Amino acid sequence: MLLSFLLPAFFLSASAAPSLNSRHHGHEHRIVQRLPSNEWFHPRDHPVHRLFRRDADTDGISYAQVGSSTWAAPYPSSTPDVSQLPAAWTDALNAAVQAGIIPNIPQSTSPTPDTNPVYPDGYDPTGPDVCSGTYKCRIPGNIWDAPDGFLGTGFDDGPTTASPALLDFLEANNETVTHFMIGVNIIDQPDSFTRSVELGHDIAVHTWTHPYMTTLSNEDVLAQLGWTMQLIHNSTGGRLPKFWRPPYGDTDVRVNAIAKEVFGMETILWNQDTEDWSLTETGGTTAQAINASMTTWLTGSKTPGLIILEHELSDESVQAFEAAYPVMKSNGWNLQSVAQLAAGGQSAYQNAISIDAGSVTPADIILGDALTTLSVSSTTTSLPSSTSSSFSSRTTS
Template sequence: MHILPLLILPLLSTASVLQHRYDHDHSHNVKRNLPSTWYHHPSHPVHSLFRRDENITYAPVGSTEWAAGYPPDPPALPDVKTIPAEWLAALNDAIARKAIPDIPLSKNTTDDGNPVYPTGVDPNSPEICSSTYQCRIPGDVWDAPAGFLGLSFDDGPEAGSGKLIEFLKTNNQQVTHFMIGSNIRDNPDAFIQEFNLGNDIAVHTWTHPHMTTQSNEQVVAELGWTMQIIHNSTNGRVPKFWRPPYGDSDKRVTAIAKEVFGLTTIIWNQDTDDWSLTDSPPGTTAAKINSSMHQWLTGPKTPGLIILEHELSNQSVATFMSAYPVMQQQNWNIMSLAQLIGQNASYQNADNSTSPVNDVNIINAKSGSPPSAPSSTSSTPTNLQASGQPSVVSSNPSPTSSTKPNSASPRWVMGPTAILSVAVIFMLWR
């Protein structure tokens, strides 16, 4: 009779171990299929790199202490020597797995503004696939679904942000802001207002360089510091999307964004050139933009529209305001771009800017829906105060210097085989 516990114990132990592996298995044990499938496990770097410590009192957004935690003013690029070791470890891990293509860097040119690759390197080749040269990397987003228009604005917070904020508020319209990290640091009040409107915050690098000209470490710094300031200033949200400045990316840059930080690259299929309205002389005019907008908005709805627009100036925002009624009259399904592409999930660990922030968010990017996996809610965010005093924000502690291990206890569940085995043994024992 005493043999029963001895027979059952290994089965119970096996069931417990199997379930523990399901809950906490390291992502290296999951077959990778870049870029169509991206797994976020609790142990994946994107969670450990940007995990908040509830025992730390974070400096308010806009405070001197908050701003001091980030790289100095552009045009100087972020110093790669100050990159947190955890970010570099994630990069080196991806390189070791051969997930980051080893391709040459491009160089800036004074001719047409497009960076050029070394002689003999074809930017449209499958190995390079430069988006500057209109090569589309599988998994990168260029088009909206048919009938949809994804709204987004680059380069904020900037001079035109105030005018844009008032218009969006009046029309109860949400958009995605692809923000420059240093602009967030320098314009915290506008950032707070845009976030508090429920708009989605995405990444547009720290200093706005041509990303294919940057080394692997520089790409990590440009993305990582921008993610860090967004994360620390939005109650812990981890951005899900990024847009390369000038639309300049290739397979190497896109892979670093995806493999190290879990970011999906979004480009566009129509360009207003509104950024050049305030150039001297102007590179375009409001009349030209209005004409282009009318053509796009009254034309075919397949594919849907992703229009490049900026909140750089009141002039650029005014061209959007003029086109907005046409968007409505032409019966476009108008959405914030991050909500549209993310299928109602704008962040890697939160549905939107007002929803709870999750500790774990395992997403299958191919289907757009989370598979069955444990997920816990850590907090429900409170809007940041207009005075610049948010409820929970961060200066910039080293991303994982005070990271606490996942405290969630693994669930013990017996699988069907284990249950059947126990039942058979019990019957024999009787």
Template sequence: MPAPATVLSTLLLAAAALANPHAHAHADHAHTAAPCPAAGDGVSYAQVGTPEWSASFPTPGVPIQTSQIPQAWLTALSAAKSAGKVPSLAPSTQAVPYTNPTYPGQDPNNMPVCSATYKCRNPEDLWDAPDGVFGSSFDDGPLDTSMPLYNLLHENNLVTTHFMIGVNILSYPTEFLFAFQTLQSDIAVHTWTHPYMTTLSDEQVVAELGFTMQLIHNSTSGRLPKYWRPPFGDSDERVRAIAKEVFGLRTVIWNQDTEDWSIGEAGGATRPQVDANLQKWITGPKSPGLIILEHELSNDTTGAFIQAFPLIAQNGWKFESLARLDGGDVYHNSPDSKPDSEVLPGVVGASFSGSVGPISSSGSGAPATTATSGKNNVAQTTTKSAASSTKSADGSSKTSGALAGVSPVSAALAAFAGVLSAALALSS
């Protein structure tokens, strides 16, 4: 039997080959290419922003077919369903676009549905920050309108959590790299195209999460996110179970909504209303702590936070990136985004064997430290596929992974087998 170090070296070489498929390039993006940080998991990834980088991922505007989803992800989904870990729940229906999905004949406020849209709280999901903590996060980036926010964070040496959309990362690689490399902020999943997730089939849910996780992995020197936020807060027991069991992702919602996404829309919030709400919450009670829904969508959405920012410290809040509320690692295989931080080799595509810990019942809302935080080896596959394009209610343009909780030595052979299978699938 080969020595563990030899096996792990072989795994890294195979993963490197998969991470850089020289497929036909997509159209060039408007932004210039920039290299990934030198430090990381030891794999040489394509430079962020280049055609080689984007070629392995869904093409915006073209629907993803089930046959284009990596088989490892579908196998993990099938295993989770066979084990009874994913409820047999039909997708929700939506008669009118951008309205709350419905569940004919079922109560969305209770099991087995428990829809976050209807404020049903699964105890494993994250809604509240610990008392006195301002749990900071922003949705829908990266965008060109993100930069005023990023500059404020940079000037104040602050780290936040960015729930990023896959197609936006493809379109704004320069802004993405500023968030990841310059700010060293925490990168999390906000799906590939920003759909109402409960309206999708199981396979579509896998594609929306998996391709976003894969793109973040390939663009951050191999890091694998631990958190995702459903667009519109639209999650239920089926969707959250797929996110957890297939990709090891914890579902994050919020306890206050600025409705900044609706600024400028007919009947939407006004900027003064958003400003007033932020002031009210920041100057108000500190129990529970705040997780406020905010966006990088426009100068108004980022401007509202920039204006309210001084109030956070003035009113005694502890500013903390949302992905750090549990005190554990930001990613499954790395503690944070610092260029010198350890990144264990990982791949998206093998079944996830860890568990997402429950939220603390102490009333603080802080999630317990999970079995998946830190040092998990996980499997990666890449594929050439396509995605559909939609327009979300927040006005931004959108387009409509699994983890293996094993040690790098004892599971090297199993992980290598998964990589070889993926390589054979890609070459067929």
């Protein structure tokens, strides 16, 4: 089945993914580099909401029921085919490239599994021209730290078969968190996705199939972000996520600019890593090691606040969070969904007050100075028909 949408061409001026089954984290790195504190981006209306259709209460569109075959059919089954991208997205990307606001740096490569991506000679991943998150370089505006005294709560890689237990625990303790979700996993676990939404948790983008993003072409980056954003949008009454998290923390100035300039999304990373993804791996971390790390972090300084990388990837990773939760509370941390912290206490969505607010309207977000309006017309683009599969069984971040 084909799902077509109206895509007004009011745009910005603006390979295949690596195997997931062989990838491991590698979050901890020795090199730390920060960019100067001046910001790239400035507040202004962003036309990203016109790249996607909005809720029925604003444009009369009725979306397919989440979990139905009609709902799942239009989306890629695995790594997206860039020849099947909606014209609105590629037009926006091309305009951004032509305007010079997508940095022209080469893709990284991953020479062997379980190693960090590397750049060609002459491109320093810790310098401002590349600024790779894998090497802990901080692009201005990206979120790495919570405010003093706060702990930004969030979980990567959902939804999975471990998500129901996590959602039960969060509901019992009246906690709201951010779920950084993988597109194919939403297709595979629609009930847990729907329950996360119904409980009022914030939904953010964690790409379609969890690749190292800096190894991808511009078009592949576009596909990984766009399809995940489209699925979340069409499954939440038209809400556009404001935030994304790069798998493995692997972003750079090029990938960051595509997320920002084409889709209006900010990047959230972390300042502590449990490595809980490896709890089920041979030679991976242990519950005892995570407990020791959590105790050190949670009883230590509250400056800056904490953003701890955790996953809803396995029963063991969920249990590690449950074990640490009393320590978080007893040490006086103010727990808050990391997306809401990143938004300054405002919505985690670009065009709605919250996940359960009835009105879905465009919102001001941050973008680059070089954007211009190209045209105002209508086009219709059809999406490819396919089925989806889950990537919940691989090692991820």
